[in-house]
Amino acid sequence: MPEVYEFFAGGGMVRAGLGDAWRCVFANDIDPKKAETYRANWGDGAELHVGDIHGIEVARLPGVADLMWGSFPCQDLSLAGAGAGLAGQRSGAFHGFWRLVDGLIGEGRAPRIVAVENVCGTLTSRGGADFGVICRAFVDSGYRVGALVINADLFVPQSRPRLFVIGVREDADWRMADAGGPEAPFHTPALVRAVAGLPQSLRERMAWWRVAPPSDPVAPLVELIEEVREPALWHSQARTKAILDLMAPSHLEQVRAALAKPQRTVGAVYRRTRPDGRGGRIQRAEVRFDGRAGCLRTPAGGSSRQVLMVVEQQRVRTRLMTPRETARLMGLGDDFVLPRSATDAYHVTGDGVAVPVVRHLARALFEPLLKARLRLKAA
Structure with a gap:
């Protein structure tokens, strides 16, 4: 069973998207109230660490993760933010996340796949420089990296485009998942422009991950309201x-x-x-x-x-x-336990990643890549 580290975990919506086929062995969030929601849904296990990512030591992370996920804060990258980008106090948490990636690599425990998720404003933040910083971190640490822009409205009745930057270890069989060039709908014109604006040394190391769009119809908003x-x-x-x-x-x-x-x-x-x-x-x-x-x-x-x-x-x-309506718009089932406070519930859902998007990435990209790695290792 593949194992995952879930950083900036919130209520555990990445864990919900990956499903029972994955085992979460470490989770982290700085917000105690979100941690309460995480425990209410996933149990009071030792895998959850509540605290600032900058204070986490590599030794706390067990084993070798098949997937290390980080939906780091978006405030400094969003259009509504002050434009500080990755130099900002909140979105700068990316650097704390990557410190752990490099620490694991230094111990010979490199995560096999690393994924970060954020708003699409990341592509243009500081003239595209922040997108370049993220891609450079992957490449310099030995990952073949590619990006996707996925709108949750292909899965749920909510317009929620998000950027996913995904890296695979260079020693893996990543070529089977590389389309060789941009493909609709997940390689948008804005993403293609952002990649074209990268230095050539980075562009040469970029992959265009091949992910087919979903085929199931999306329920209309009227079917989700209480x-x-x-x-x-x-x-x-x-x-x-x-x-x-x-x-x-x-x-x-x-x-x-x-x-x-x-x-x-x-x-x-x-x-x-x-x-x-x-x-x-x-x-x-x-x-x-x-x-x-x-x-x-x-x-x-x-x-x-x-x-x-x-x-x-x-x-x-x-x-x-209602809080339950927002949870449904994120693809969470009605059995997902929300905070009693409506404001706290809105924080959990509004800060999260759409569950069916994670599920689709797992089935269409992560799991095939991991299976290909096992075949390569066996050969």
Whole structure:
């Protein structure tokens, strides 16, 4: 059974995606509240270490990992951040993660596959320099490296594009997974541009990982929402009107079209700041009725929490998404134990990686690579 180290583990969503075919032998997160969720779902085992990654010693990591995963913090790399990139205090945790990779290599215990996940802003952070730093770390440590941009909306009704940088030890049979050139949909134009902007010495060591897209249909958002009957959980008519008043004409027209339909229509609403056409900025509420939600975020402020708009029987109602709805949008089953506090639950789901994306990577890339390595070793 392949073994995994799960760093920046949150509630253990990578572990959930890998499934019972994998064994997690070490997990880490700095947040005690997320650690409580991890234990509630995966038991109070010795594999979970709560603390800053910079304080972890290599000796704490057992054996040789088949996969070492790190979904390091995104705040300094995201479009909403201050642009500090990997030099920032939070996203700079990547360096603490890679210190452990190099420490394991120094002990002859190199992880066979290393994967890091973050926002797509990583590709352009500091003019592409941060993407180059990540790729250089893989190459200098003896990994063939490639990147994929996968949007969770191929698996769940949530638009959540994320960058996955995946390295395989050079002594493995990585060529069987290399497409030889970019392929849609996971090698996006933005990724191709970012790779083209790397120094030639890095470009020559990059792989284009071959991962087929999923074929199963995605359930629409309406199938994931809960039947919320408590009046207190719904917005007042005045608050719903305030949301509608923030909408541009094109979005109001979508609401009118939904009102004209005989069936219930469910949309997701985000508040955003847009140009006002006069050189300033204005807050807008934007709705989408395409069966998908926007990208879940952590509840740093009221505007970061997605609002559901339910249109039926000539009536428009709005409310915040429930914690369980956000968990479903991340591909978690209803048996996944969420924190009692809604805010804590939003932190767990909004900071996580979509479970079915991990599952797809495991089946389409990680497990075939590990099997090929065993065949190569046997030969």
